[in-house]
Amino acid sequence: MRRRLTPYLLILPGGLWLTAFFAVPIIMMLSFSLMEGNLIDGFAFTFHWQNYTEGLSTYGDKFARSLWYGLLATAACIALAYPAAYWIAFKAGRNKSTYLFLLLLPFFVSFILRTVSWKFVLADNGIFIGTLKDWGLLDQDFHVLGTTFAVIAGLTYNFLPFMVLPIYVALEKIDYRLIEAAQDLYASRVQAFLRVVLPLSLPGVFAGVVMTFIPVSADYVNADVLGGSGNVMIGNVIYLEYFNNSDYPMASALSFTLMGALLVGIFLYARLLGTKDVLEAAGR
């Protein structure tokens, strides 16, 4: 009897935690998203679907921009993270843990602080760009802050470790003898990589994409700190609607729309990449 109850008892604390702090607020937000009214007169639940349609028509371009930025930053993360993870997994030898530690080192400093420090480094007339301008290497009008590039670069930087770690874990688990076997069977190094290493590491890439694409698309700090008037992302809009305009229904509707868009995106990606790999990864 007790043995049969054990798994339920084990899941109880986590389950309660999730119910109280995840499920309940989500349901509350969902109900908020269908309300109408204002702060003074109160909000009433009226199945006000217009929150969704209005949100999409007013801020559709912000959704598109956020997903686009998310895509670009995620792609940049893969491009930067894969070689690094590969190198640490196969070539770093005994120093693996040192390199992993170095990779995680920035996490000991607050995410906001790291982003704000970029603002100082990249200031129009700051230590970097100002100096290059003084040397005449850059045009006086040149600036990085307030551009799309700055936002994507910031996002990439902030979320890079979330991509490196899962890829590293996937690569690290690969039995090196498989690669040797491929080479024994006359596969070139490139072929061995493409047909053995890469497929085996894709579940890691998938996990990395999930862990970067979702938070990156919803991020508002980088756009706020590093971006300009043309870089507003949907996270900034949601923040504004929630905190500045106190328009809780609109903010909730926008949040759910974003959630839906991200789920669809991830689902499509999972299908394209092949669910089998993902399920395998999940089963491992």
Next chain:
Amino acid sequence: MNEINPLLRRGLTHRRDFLRLMGVGAVGLAAAACGVEGQGGKQNVTQSEVEKYWAGKTKNGKLNWANWVGYMEDDRATLKAFTKATGIEVTYKEVINENAEWFGKIDAPLRAGQSIGFDLMVMSNGIQLEQARQLGYLVPLDHAKLPNFAANAGESFKNPPFDPDNTFTVPYTSGITGIAYNTKYVKEPITKWADLLDPKYKGKIGMMGDSQELGNVGMFLVGVDPERSTPEDWEKAAAKLREQRPLVRKYYTQDYIEAVTKGDVWITMAWSGDAYSLAGPEVEFVIPEEGGTIWTDNLCIPSTAENPVDALELMNWLYDPRANATLTEYINYITPVPATKDFIRQDAEAASGDEKKALEDLISSPLVFPTEADLAKLRRYRTLTQDEKEKYQSVFTPIPQGS
């Protein structure tokens, strides 16, 4: 400036506040399922209600004060003097960057009757103060305990249209919204709002994200007095601001000061005192030809304050001209206590060198002690009804968002 970057501090508090909001929300789930109660219509307060609130409240010897960035001397001399005079220890934090953002942070806890961690806060006249008033988030002041206010406040600071009879608020300072520009990069004199539309400053122009501040500038640009504007004027102003948007580097909160000091923007909307007390020496401030807006930042006590008596005592103390002079000498905003000028003059006589010159400049500055003629050139915020407010915000808030 050894202050923590305001933006940074704002960012640091975002997540925590959101979590708190979600926590409050979870408790209120039952209510949320069928709607959220409005709590409007609390702006009229009777004397007995005032007495009822203050009955049995006692001085606790401590006080938590939420203020705007740069609104106190770096060495907090005013607070030290207050503690010395009254024995009340003040925990002072400059956590407010923008009215709307601040209101967003305090709304959920005040609605739930929870402490916001502060006994005294400073809010500008405008949409959010009006909301706070109507929602019953502010404590009605006991004017029997504010004798200095009655005796020393300037006439134009008493009984303001946004808070009749100073029921909930007394002014902390007033200031002017105008233009600040960095003379290191802008070589010609800036005189008018229209200069913020000059294509040669593309990407070097800063605006404020606050919908009322931004809207006011839009209205000046289309030749309308913001205080007397109509919804049609708002649309015209919004169109003008959209036209300007490609030139704008960013829509700022309080962080425009840092940007204009460092030269990330060269010309920006700005608040008068900031340009002197916080920005670098190259930054100039002007009241544009089309007109500037004058606003008032007000001391008020949130409904869940734990030390309201101490907060009231500080309010009263700040209306002592001697106490106020020290503060005004640093923050360089318009003081609501005209007699402060005599004390600044005394200080100037006692001082020497640069400091003497700075204090003398202060006395003659129209930005700190404006004459009636100066004040006549300034415009006030428009008071908005609830319906108008929704319309106003729907016109102006999308602009900084690029919509």
